[in-house]
Amino acid sequence: MTQTKMIGNKAITVNEEGYLVDFSHWDKQVAETIAKEVNIDLSQRHWEVLNFLQDQHKKEVALNIRKVGSSGVVSIKEFYTLFPQGPLKTATKIAGIPKPASCI
């Protein structure tokens, strides 16, 4: 089940968990709005991590916490500090990419 959500005056489509269905709907305002919903103010560091995740997604790399930790972009500890409530789950939602299916 998908639903339509208004961000500013733009309509975006999200799935039942709130993940964007179509990445072409994503922009910085969308990211900031989703981040605000989970009480995160996006800093420069957040953006660096989000850009990395989007880049990995574009390269069709299956994301997991181990890969993020060994990327050199962000340590696992900092990743949890930036996105405290389940970092990979939250960060991918803000980045407009699908929720990773990995158990790691």
Added chain:
Amino acid sequence: MNEVDGDVKKMMIILSKATLDNVYAAFILANGARSEGIEAEMFFTFFGLEAVHKKKLEHLHVATVGNPAMHIPTMLGGFPGMEAMATTMMKKEMEKIDIPPVHEFLDILSASGVKLWACRLAMDMFHYKKEDLYEGLDDVLTVGGFYERAKGVGTHMLFI
């Protein structure tokens, strides 16, 4: 269960075994909790202590005897080298799907905010000292201390 909304808020995972499959099950459940925004704490007791023992944690094995899921006749499972072979195969398969080795997995758990506790009684029984154990261990704890940490709505306890 008579809880507000049934949400799992915290997982208290007790690991009492040191066979690789049990250790990984416990680690994956703890890591999985953290990645869902759920708190997680682990209590290493009895043979489970080997998973945080510096000298032993890299040498854990899968059990080939008494493990029907291995589909190896019990007699053969006991032959020299069988456990080592099964373990090597399992580790190879795990690396393929990005499951880290035990020490690296402990580092990930610790960095993710999983609390790691060693059981006081088991430490005494095996004559282990704190310095024998993984450096990221939070502390040595009594059972009572572990229960104390389980307080609150939405805490679940799991024995492996």
